[in-house]
Amino acid sequence: MIQQINQLEFDPHMIRLGTGELAPALLPAAELKEILYTSSAKIDSFGYQEPLGLKQLREQISQHLKKSGIEVSPAGILIVSGALQALQLIFFGLIAPDSHVFIERPSYLSSLKLFQSRQLHFSEVPLDQEGIDIHALRCLQKRRTHSILYTIPTFHNPTGCLMSPERRRDLLHLAQQLRLPIVEDNVYYDLWLDAPPPPPLKALDDAGNVLFIDSLSKSIGPGLRIGWIAGPEPIIEQLGDLKMQHDYGSSILSQWAAAEWFASGLHEVHMQQLRQKLRQRRELMLSVLKEHFSQLATWQRPHGGFYIWLKLNRSLSMPQLFKAARRENILLNPGNIYDSLASAELRLSYAFAEPEDLKTALIRLARVLQKLA
Amino acid sequence: MIQQINQLEFDPHMIRLGTGELAPALLPAAELKEILYTSSAKIDSFGYQEPLGLKQLREQISQHLKKSGIEVSPAGILIVSGALQALQLIFFGLIAPDSHVFIERPSYLSSLKLFQSRQLHFSEVPLDQEGIDIHALRCLQKRRTHSILYTIPTFHNPTGCLMSPERRRDLLHLAQQLRLPIVEDNVYYDLWLDAPPPPPLKALDDAGNVLFIDSLSKSIGPGLRIGWIAGPEPIIEQLGDLKMQHDYGSSILSQWAAAEWFASGLHEVHMQQLRQKLRQRRELMLSVLKEHFSQLATWQRPHGGFYIWLKLNRSLSMPQLFKAARRENILLNPGNIYDSLASAELRLSYAFAEPEDLKTALIRLARVLQKLA
Numbered sequence: 001m002i003q004q005i006n007q008l009e010f011d012p013h014m015i016r017l018g019t020g021e022l023a024p025a026l027l028p029a030a031e032l033k034e035i036l037y038t039s040s041a042k043i044d045s046f047g048y049q050e051p052l053g054l055k056q057l058r059e060q061i062s063q064h065l066k067k068s069g070i071e072v073s074p075a076g077i078l079i080v081s082g083a084l085q086a087l088q089l090i091f092f093g094l095i096a097p098d099s100h101v102f103i104e105r106p107s108y109l110s111s112l113k114l115f116q117s118r119q120l121h122f123s124e125v126p127l128d129q130e131g132i133d134i135h136a137l138r139c140l141q142k143r144r145t146h147s148i149l150y151t152i153p154t155f156h157n158p159t160g161c162l163m164s165p166e167r168r169r170d171l172l173h174l175a176q177q178l179r180l181p182i183v184e185d186n187v188y189y190d191l192w193l194d195a196p197p198p199p200p201l202k203a204l205d206d207a208g209n210v211l212f213i214d215s216l217s218k219s220i221g222p223g224l225r226i227g228w229i230a231g232p233e234p235i236i237e238q239l240g241d242l243k244m245q246h247d248y249g250s251s252i253l254s255q256w257a258a259a260e261w262f263a264s265g266l267h268e269v270h271m272q273q274l275r276q277k278l279r280q281r282r283e284l285m286l287s288v289l290k291e292h293f294s295q296l297a298t299w300q301r302p303h304g305g306f307y308i309w310l311k312l313n314r315s316l317s318m319p320q321l322f323k324a325a326r327r328e329n330i331l332l333n334p335g336n337i338y339d340s341l342a343s344a345e346l347r348l349s350y351a352f353a354e355p356e357d358l359k360t361a362l363i364r365l366a367r368v369l370q371k372l373a
Numbered sequence: 374m375i376q377q378i379n380q381l382e383f384d385p386h387m388i389r390l391g392t393g394e395l396a397p398a399l400l401p402a403a404e405l406k407e408i409l410y411t412s413s414a415k416i417d418s419f420g421y422q423e424p425l426g427l428k429q430l431r432e433q434i435s436q437h438l439k440k441s442g443i444e445v446s447p448a449g450i451l452i453v454s455g456a457l458q459a460l461q462l463i464f465f466g467l468i469a470p471d472s473h474v475f476i477e478r479p480s481y482l483s484s485l486k487l488f489q490s491r492q493l494h495f496s497e498v499p500l501d502q503e504g505i506d507i508h509a510l511r512c513l514q515k516r517r518t519h520s521i522l523y524t525i526p527t528f529h530n531p532t533g534c535l536m537s538p539e540r541r542r543d544l545l546h547l548a549q550q551l552r553l554p555i556v557e558d559n560v561y562y563d564l565w566l567d568a569p570p571p572p573p574l575k576a577l578d579d580a581g582n583v584l585f586i587d588s589l590s591k592s593i594g595p596g597l598r599i600g601w602i603a604g605p606e607p608i609i610e611q612l613g614d615l616k617m618q619h620d621y622g623s624s625i626l627s628q629w630a631a632a633e634w635f636a637s638g639l640h641e642v643h644m645q646q647l648r649q650k651l652r653q654r655r656e657l658m659l660s661v662l663k664e665h666f667s668q669l670a671t672w673q674r675p676h677g678g679f680y681i682w683l684k685l686n687r688s689l690s691m692p693q694l695f696k697a698a699r700r701e702n703i704l705l706n707p708g709n710i711y712d713s714l715a716s717a718e719l720r721l722s723y724a725f726a727e728p729e730d731l732k733t734a735l736i737r738l739a740r741v742l743q744k745l746a
Contacts, residue, residue, distance in 0.1 A: 003614075006614075006617065009421075010423050010424075021420060021421060022420075024418060024420055027418075027419045027420060028419075029416075029418075029419055032416075032419055033413050033414065033416065036409060036413035036416075036626065037410060037413060040406050040409035040410060040413070041406065043402075043405075043406065043409075043596075045397060045400075045402075045596060046400045046401075046402055046405055046593075046594030046595070046596040046597065047394060047395075047397055047400060047594065047595055047596055048382075048394060048595045048596070049596065050383050051383075081454065081620040081623075081624070082620055082621055084618075084619070084620055084621055085619065085620040088619055088620070112618070113614075113618050114618040114619075217621075220419075221419030221420065221625075222419070222420055222421045222621065223416075223418060223419040223420055223421070223422065223624070223625030223626070224419065224624060224625070224626065225620060225621070225622065225623065225624045225625070226624075241376075241379075244379065245457075245485070245486050245487040246457070246458065246461055246487075246619075247454040247455055247457055247458040247461070247598060247620075248455055248457055248590075248595065248598070249598065250454075250598065250624065251454070251596070251597060251598045251599075251623070251624030251626060251627040252594075252596030252597070252598070253409065253596070253597065253624060253626040253627050253630060254624040254626050254627065257626060
């Protein structure tokens with residue numbers, strides 16, 4: 001099903017109700033073009049770059065991370081071509097093959113084809129309202145060596161869950177006790193809608209136990225292909241060596257544009273405007289859900305990110321639902337791509353479809369669900 | 374030793390006598406900046422791109438390849454982040470693990486750390502003046518299933534060898550007979566210095582037996598991170614899917630800049646000027662070799678590319694030579710990183726070191742060799 005979704009993502013006839021991407025209208029295209037003009041004059045080399053990436057960009061990111069309480073020097077930051085490449089380098093280069101990977105149930109990682117074909121063992125840990133279930137993690141982890149935890153504590157993909165400050169502290173404490181390294185995926189952090197989220201795990205990580213992944217794709221533009229990993233310098237150096245073996249570094253044009261983006265101060269201005277627009281889209285989706293899905297499903301109000309995790313009142317065949325929706329030109333992200341056992345969940349996204357389409361498609365989807373029930 | 378070389382590449386005190394990269398002074402920086410200005414206005418989306426990459430760039434590349442006799446539609450072209458990523462996708466994603474890879478002896482592939490750690494079996498095939506030894510390849514291949522050939526027919530790395538037209542035809546014929554797929558690395562093709570080279574293997578490939586790798590890194594600027602793979606459409610589609618799993622596509626800024634580079638006609642103008650400058654550097658290196666190395670080594674005059682494969686008259690310890698040169702602030706690419714049995718070869722490059730440095734370092738290297746002899 002993942003492959004079908006990936007292909008249909010490029011079909012202009014489909015209304016994409018679950019796509020994890022900003023709508024074209026939400027991308028700061030004019031500002032980015034401005035940045036390209038100014039940054040092109042600054043580029044001082046079109047040659048190969050040093051392994052960690054453009055120093056000017058790493059300095060900007062180091063400053064940017066300070067705002068959420070993370071202290072990391074440019075030598076502790078590696079520039080990568082988006083968060084997916086960060087995952088690729090960490091899980092298929094850094095950690096031992098046959099390692100045990102703890103993920104949330106459901107998890108974005110489960111939806112990546114790449115992670116299905118390789119020699120890693122996954123254990124799914126339940127989520128509650130406050131984040132990953134610490135007791136379950138402790139029980140599951142007890143007997144494992146070579147293990148690592150992947151988590152999205154802030155505006156979780158696909159559930160939208162925001163990990164509470166207490167849970168963050170407890171998780172770090174447990175991970176330190178168990179000597180369990182954590183990969184923290186922070187890509188939705190800046191997309192808070194109601195109030196700034198609690199500090200990332202990395203900000204509280206005195207033990208150097210957290211590898212931190214972030215990207216510009218969810219908030220500025222995925223076309224730039226700019227992300228970063230922050231962590232202990234020896235590990236970042238090792239990852240930099242792996243990055244060089246993969247593609248000799250990321251585009252220098254994108255790196256300069258990203259550096260200039262942060263240096264110009266445009267980031268804060270854009271995020272403020274973006275939050276406003278995302279809030280409107282969230283409210284629209286919530287109001288349509290309230291009107292048309294109250295008898296069909298339950299959901300939580302998300303405080304940031306892109307997603308609403310819709311829990312249907314009755315289980316049904318996910319492939320059947322997917323096909324029925326597709327016949328109505330609706331592209332869904334069914335829950336079973338994030339959790340193989342899910343049979344009554346859907347990831348909805350208010351970030352991508354245009355408001356009118358979003359409304360039309362949701363109403364149509366409600367009818368499809370009524371028919372299938 | 375490869376790791377040491379990679380690290381020393383970023384040491385400004387070293388004179389790099391073997392580096393496979395254009396000197397900063399040879400990169401068309403001013404023209405590229407112009408291109409950035411004009412291309413930034415044309416960018417129509419900062420979102421995720423379709424799997425094969427920007428259509429406008431694939432159309433330009435399709436046109437560009439026609440000049441060397443290759444007919445391939447944009448649907449047969451995948452944009453990647455440089456030739457290294459092309460190798461990564463083909464050898465670690467496309468072909469079966471445990472496959473048998475035929476490479477030339479010596480070969481660039483042997484120098485890549487990535488290829489040393491993975492489950493591929495390599496067989497080295499000798500090279501003569503006209504290219505890879507067909508008879509040796511036939512003998513070696515006989516007993517193998519799941520095999521593939523990697524070759525650099527035009528201005529081979531590290532020897533500079535140019536495969537003759539007859540050898541190209543014979544190789545294609547044999548490969549078809551043996552059902553042996555070919556990966557043709559074409560990255561030095563445009564860097565001819567005396568006369569345009571014979572058509573690439575891909576231009577003669579009626580059977581769809583050749584996967585063709587090319588890049589802008591050797592002729593325009595590696596910082597762009599733009600390369601491509603051309604081949605049969607079903608295989609390109611498969612590789613496009615793999616590329617999406619790796620990093621969701623290459624930087625849209627670099628892709629637009631590359632499209633604009635070709636569309637502007639700057640490519641031909643730049644290549645003409647670049648060839649002129651590379652010719653001067655080649656002549657300088659040849660004249661210093663003639664004056665100072667005649668008693669120490671033999672070599673061939675290369676007709677394009679970056680490299681002279683220096684064959685020392687006497688074997689010596691490669692690590693010892695590397696260290697002795699390093700003490701003189703000379704960074705060498707010893708032959709044994711391209712051929713584990715080499716004990717009397719060096720890859721020299723006239724592309725990177727500035728002329729004065731190149732001369733000084735070569736004279737110093739001659740003295741080092743005399744001392745070690």
